[in-house]
Amino acid sequence: MNIKKLCLTRPLSDIEVIIERKSVKKIRLKVFPNGIVKLSAPLGVPDTCISDFLKSKTKWIEKSLNYFKDTWAIESEARIQNGASTRVLGRQIRIIVNKAKTYKIEQKEGCVYIQSPAAGDKQxxxxxxxxxxxxxxxxxxxxxxxxxxxxxxxxxxxxxxxxxxxxxxxxxxxxxxxxxxxxxxxxxxxxxxxxxxxxxxxxxxxxxxxxxxxxxxxxxxxxxxxxxxxxxxxxxxxxxxxx
Missing domain, CATH: 3.30.2010.10 (Metalloproteases ("zincins"), catalytic domain)
Known part of the structure; x- marks a missing residue:
């Protein structure tokens, strides 16, 4: 495994791409929500082919990174709080937080109900x-x-x-x-x-x-x-x- 730097537009600037050579039939490229970019390539593919492939995918990489950046900004603000939502088994579920004497969570009718003595404590x-x-x-x-x-x-x-x-x-x-x-x-x-x-x-x-x-x-x-x-x-x- 090695790492290659790819020059992107600002404000993204340079990005490191993790390159792995393995027993696969074709080059595969993935961009993950945490900003990691990973490329898997067949064992015999020359470095020049990998470089050309990455250059051809530059705009797609930028688009994906920008998407995750925007999405994370929204989700990090919501997190776990009253009125926010999450997904459970593919369905969007609303979060309802209520102050209570005991700790309890239950899911029913499209909602997750959180009861907590510390309802105002996000952590x-x-x-x-x-x-x-x-x-x-x-x-x-x-x-x-x-x-x-x-x-x-x-x-x-x-x-x-x-x-x-x-x-x-x-x-x-x-x-x-x-x-x-x-x-x-x-x-x-x-x-x-x-x-x-x-x-x-x-x-x-x-x-x-x-x-x-x-x-x-x-x-x-x-x-x-x-x-x-x-x-x-x-x-x-x-x-x-x-x-």
Missing amino acids: ALIKQFERWWQKQSRSYFLVVIDKFYPVIAKHDIDRPALQVRKMKTLWGSCSRKHGKINLNYYLYKAPPPCIDYVVLHELTHFLYPKHNKDFYEFLTVHMPDWQERKRILDHEIVKGLGY
Whole structure:
């Protein structure tokens, strides 16, 4: 892996692009909400081709970075407060905060109701909400793993453990050595079909560690529309990362 600097227009100025060479068929470029720009290239592609590709995508990179910058400015102001909204399983949900004697959060009828003795303390609300989100997302992800685990169980693969954590550039990852799947804390914002895709993708890695022909053929057999689900994640849901 190496890093290349790309000259953009002001106020963006120069931007660092993380370049990874791996076993992929074509060059792939991603811009993440935190400003990270990552390019994956086939092992044999010359540096000149990578440079030319990045130059051809300069305007798209600038547009994406500006979008995320504007979106984050709006979301960082809203965060967790009365009247703000977030997305849960692909649906926009309104946040209602009420002062109460005890801490409680429940979701019903298109709203998340937060009860707290510290209703005016933004940091306290964020911590309370994050604990709830962690618990809710984990419970949901475990159900999805239960649904798709039989696909690999017949290949004598033990059921993997689950860890939910905040990740900047990945929806999920897995460790075959430790028998564990890591899922992004923010994946709970995505529609159920997209979460299904990420879970099946990671489970498939227990059979095929690399993104090779066998991996994609297995994935396609069990989820023929996985590419559309991935597109929604990478081009729509990723724009809403953060609350």
